[in-house]
Amino acid sequence: MVNYSLFKEDSIKGRYVTLAQLQNHFFSKIRSEAIYIGKSVKGENIPAFQFGHGKFKVLMWSQMHGNESTTTKAVCDMIHFLQSEDVLAKHILSKCSITVVPILNPDGAEVYTRINHNEVDLNRDAKDRTQPESQALRKLFKKIHPQYCFNLHDQRTLFSAGNTQKPATVSFLSPSSNVERDITPTREAAMKLIVAMNYDLQELIPGQVGRYDDGFNENCTGDSFQTTGTPTILFEAGHYAEDYEREKTREYIFHALIKGLQTIADNQVNEFSTNDYFKIPENRKLFFDVVVWHANKVNPKFKEGVKVGIRFKEVLIDDKIEFIPEIAEKGTLEGYFGHKLIECIDSKDFGFSSKDKKVLELLQNFDV
Structure with a gap:
């Protein structure tokens, strides 16, 4: 497993993470040139960055909800790793082409709200795409035609991993692509990739990984992208003991991201079983x-x-x-x-x- 301490991006920390902070402290360290995919309601340019030149295309975005910043910090750590001389990083970049949107909702991030400046939840705007941020993400999705999507979020401290006294420090979901919740080949691929990540996380936080309910909602971005035939995974960064700044949780999200990319790069997704996906306990609000x-x-x-x-x-x-x-x-x-x-x-x-x-x-x- 990767030595996380070598790659933590110390310039970005805490719960309040904004586009201005990334511009002032982190973006200059990225060797990839920014691609501006659109503008927010208030006119902020929304940057994306591309890494690698492999055949497996991965699209990931963070802070679709402006007050969910843990995965953004983990993405910064991941970029630090991918730009290193680490053998695994070079291998991933040789097999994958990774597009990262660090903050999709910069207006919401600035004022620390879930919604955007028009008071719309972008993760309930996938069908109608009334907001410029939703339109920008969909345009990028269509341009890239990714084989995998990572939808990166935070969850509240109230969630437990099943009916246990353990917090859901990390949660996943392979969203449904229809009301019947059929296990389509697309959902199956996302489930298997989640299983791969869960195996590594169980070594770090045993019993602290949860699974979200898979009720279908055509307005949710993950469900919508899954419907197109692209395996899409919801990541949720949750609570770890006494870690309200979520500096430990960012580490576990980092490990999940790296394991996910490694599994894709090694073309090993199908080596895992969907049965093990359903062994991950469903989140409870306990x-x-x-x-x-x-x-x-x-x-x-x-x-x-x-x-x-x-x-x-x-x-x-x-x-x-x-x-x-x-x-x-x-x-x-x-x-x-x-x-x-x-x-x-x-x-x-x-x-x-x-x-x-x-x-x-x-x-x-x-x-x-």
Whole structure:
């Protein structure tokens, strides 16, 4: 497995990643010339970069949702690797032609929102393509005629890998291409490639890979591209313990990207089994960011014995993402888990981190 520490792009970090940051700190390091595939609603040029000269064409795009930046960081790491003297990198580039769109939704990235400047979710605009960003991606897709597409996203911290107390740190989906969810040859190829990536990830994060529900939605980009006969894979970067900046998760996405490209380059996709795809547990929404027991110890307005489930809202403040706690649920919370558990005896149990202090303040100020 590749030594990730050699290729992490340290100039890009944290949750707030914008096109301006990439332009100022990273694009000058790319030896491939930018290809501008279109403009955003606000007129930002959307760049793509091409690597390699092989027969297998791969198209990948990140930050279709502006507030989903982990895969963008991993893409920067991947580019760093592909431009290195590593033997595997040279092999991949000899067999693959890779086109990368680091940020498809620069307007959304700038203000840290899922939607674009017209308040449209680009991942629900694949059929009508009302937005310039959607049109730019489809035009690029038609120009390249890729054999594989990687659709790169982030997922919320609430997802577990199946009905377990393990977070879905990475999730995948081979989208359906019809309402019946038939396993077409296209879907099958995407499933097998996911299995290849999952094998490597299980060595790094055993039990922390999930699979998304495959209900068909013709408005979703992955489903739409899958329908054209192009194997398309949804990547979802999720939570790793105490990694709210998602610097560890970016590493696992990096390894998945490299394994996926290596499997394509080696023409080994068909050596894997779709049966193993369905062994990957489906995502469940079983996590809170914090679960507090005995909250009545810091505020008597909570009933004795009640557990409080708290989830963080991500808010952009002064070019930094702040995690603001909100009470999501109160009760027995049976069957649910917390990324952090606080068994409250008194206020000292909350620790001294900024997140802990905000949680304590939230509970103390709670009113029925």
